[in-house]
Amino acid sequence: MPAIKCGLWPPGCYLQGTFISRNTLIGKGAIGGLLGGTATRYADFDYNVDVFLSTGDFNKVGAKLEASLKCDGNWSAGAPPEAEQKEACVTGIAPGRTDSPSQWKFDGDTKFDLWSTAPKAPDIAVGDQVATGLFTPVLKFTLPGYSQLVSADGEQGEVRFDSAAYNGRAKLGSVFPDATPALRYDRSDTSDPSAPVEPYLGVAAVADHVGDALENPGSTYPTKADKSLPGGDSLRPMHRLAKAAGAYELDRANENTRQKDRTCTSAGMPGKPGPDDAFDCDEFPMASTYEGAARAQFEGTEYTNAFSVRYVDRIENQEAGRRLNAWYDNDRILNHDPFILVIGD
Known part of the structure; x- marks a missing residue:
C-alpha cells in the first residue's frame, strides 16, 4: 500500500510512505x-x-x-x-x-x-x-x-x-464449501483382530471394491456396456441422500438398498459366500447417495445397472459405513451435497 500525495508546487504526485504485509x-x-x-x-x-x-x-x-x-x-x-x-x-x-x-x-x-x-x-x-x-x-x-x-x-x-x-x-x-468434500479409504487399511488394546477395524475390503469400481467399472457386476461410475472426481461427484431428511429421501434410500439386495441375490452374482462366511454385499455408489442402485427408477433407464456390488468382509464393510456416517455429520454433508471418495494405497 503506497501513501501518495499530489500537489501544485512542485506539480505532481509523490510517494510519502509504503506499507507491505x-x-x-x-x-x-x-x-x-x-x-x-x-x-x-x-x-x-x-x-x-x-x-x-x-x-x-x-x-x-x-x-x-x-x-x-x-x-x-x-x-x-x-x-x-x-x-x-x-x-x-x-x-x-x-x-x-x-x-x-x-x-x-x-x-x-x-x-x-x-x-x-x-x-x-x-x-x-x-x-x-x-x-x-x-x-x-x-x-x-x-x-x-x-x-x-x-x-x-x-x-x-x-x-x-x-x-x-x-x-x-x-x-x-x-x-466452508469452496472445495468438494472428500472421504478417504485406503487399500492397506486392513483389520487387526490381535491389536494390543482392542481389535482394530479397517476398511481395506471396501477400498478395494470402490477403487476397482472407479478405475475399471467394466469389470464390475452388474454388467453394463460402457459402464462409468461417478464419485471419484470433483467433476463427477456423488450427492448425499439423507434418508432422515424427508419421506421421499427415505423411500429412495430404501429402494437403493432393495435394488442392491435383488442384484446381490441374482443368479449371475459372482463370489456368493457360503453359509458360514462372514461377508456382506457392498454397493457403490452407496445407498446414501442419489447415484445409488435405484437411480434408474427415479431418473431414467439410462442409469440401469449403473452401480457395482461385491461381497466383502462384513466387519470392514460395517466399519466403512460407520466412518461414512460419522463423516457426513462431522463435515456437515447436507442432503444433495456433492462429495467424492478418494482411494489410497
Whole structure:
C-alpha cells in the first residue's frame, strides 16, 4: 500500500510512505450453535497481518490500521419466509482491531467471527435453513493529512451455515464449501483382530471394491456396456441422500438398498459366500447417495445397472459405513451435497 500525495508546487504526485504485509486468514467452521443455542450458527476466524515494511506517513503519530471482516449474506432457496436478509451473515462479538502500524508490526494477530441466525429451531419440516456468506478481509488506513481512508480488500471466501435437524452430531453448524468434500479409504487399511488394546477395524475390503469400481467399472457386476461410475472426481461427484431428511429421501434410500439386495441375490452374482462366511454385499455408489442402485427408477433407464456390488468382509464393510456416517455429520454433508471418495494405497 503506497501513501501518495499530489500537489501544485512542485506539480505532481509523490510517494510519502509504503506499507507491505502478508495477511493470512484462517476460518474454523463450527459444530453446534452459538453458546449451545438453537438459532445462531457461527464461524470463527484468526487473522494475522505480518508487516514486512512500514515507512513514511504510515509511521506518523495518529496513523491507524483497522482490520475487519465484511460479509454479504443470502438465504438459500427453501429458507423459511421469516428469514431476514440482515441475519444471514453478520459480524459477531469479535469485529477485528484498530491499531497503529507499528503496533501491528509488534503484534499482528486479531480475531473475527461471523453469525447467522435462523428464524426457527432445527426441524425436518422447515428444512436446513441454509444461509451463505461471502466474506472479505479489509484493511483500512487512516493517515494524518489524508482526507480519505485508504483501504485494501483481501480475497473473497464463502461460508455456509445450516440447521440440519438430521445431523446426528449437532443440528447447527458451519462449513466452508469452496472445495468438494472428500472421504478417504485406503487399500492397506486392513483389520487387526490381535491389536494390543482392542481389535482394530479397517476398511481395506471396501477400498478395494470402490477403487476397482472407479478405475475399471467394466469389470464390475452388474454388467453394463460402457459402464462409468461417478464419485471419484470433483467433476463427477456423488450427492448425499439423507434418508432422515424427508419421506421421499427415505423411500429412495430404501429402494437403493432393495435394488442392491435383488442384484446381490441374482443368479449371475459372482463370489456368493457360503453359509458360514462372514461377508456382506457392498454397493457403490452407496445407498446414501442419489447415484445409488435405484437411480434408474427415479431418473431414467439410462442409469440401469449403473452401480457395482461385491461381497466383502462384513466387519470392514460395517466399519466403512460407520466412518461414512460419522463423516457426513462431522463435515456437515447436507442432503444433495456433492462429495467424492478418494482411494489410497
